[in-house]
Amino acid sequence: MSLIFRLAGAGNRLGPIGCQFMRHDKSGLISFVRPVTLKAQAAQPPKEEGHDERNMRLKRPQSPHLTIYAPQLTSMLSISHRFTGMALSAYVIALGIGAIVLPESIPDYIEKLECLEIGEVGISIIKFFLAFPLSYHFWNGIRHLLWDTGRFLTIKEVYITGYIMLTLAIATAIGLTMLCVPPEEEQREE
The missing domain is CATH 1.20.1300.10 (Fumarate reductase/succinate dehydrogenase, transmembrane subunit)
Known part of the structure; x- marks a missing residue:
């Protein structure tokens, strides 16, 4: 990823090959890089629930234990x-x-x-x-x-x-x- 940004920043210094490689149209490498914007949010505290409650909420079955064996x-x-x-x-x-x-x-x-x-x-x-x-x-x-x-x-x-x-x-x-x-x-x- 850092190589892509270095190449993008190099611009015309790479010559005609670099300019073709970093074009903004659909044939260049930049077209594959999607711009992302991050939005800051306050952290949510985790739910206060025990192991069994969490497994029931997630619909996970209870594993059998020694009590099922003779x-x-x-x-x-x-x-x-x-x-x-x-x-x-x-x-x-x-x-x-x-x-x-x-x-x-x-x-x-x-x-x-x-x-x-x-x-x-x-x-x-x-x-x-x-x-x-x-x-x-x-x-x-x-x-x-x-x-x-x-x-x-x-x-x-x-x-x-x-x-x-x-x-x-x-x-x-x-x-x-x-x-x-x-x-x-x-x-x-x-």
């Missing part, structure tokens, strides 16, 4: 994998902050918890809920590593490995729960 094993295991990862991160953060801030060591707090006489079943339930995220995330991570090698990727194999992973995760969590027997019970058994 729960599937694959999606539930994926969501659970993320939640157990967040739980494990929360354990590490809580234990780290607790080690820095709390005046006593962690074994002292465990001893105080045992003194509450929650009972063997209560302590086992607490241990299970602490051990399950670790075992679930571990076994599902192994499953994902197997997928990275290109194995077990058909729908049937994905479901089979999902059920196997769930079984291993629950069994491992129960095993970890039963593995840690309080010292008082060990003395009673002897």
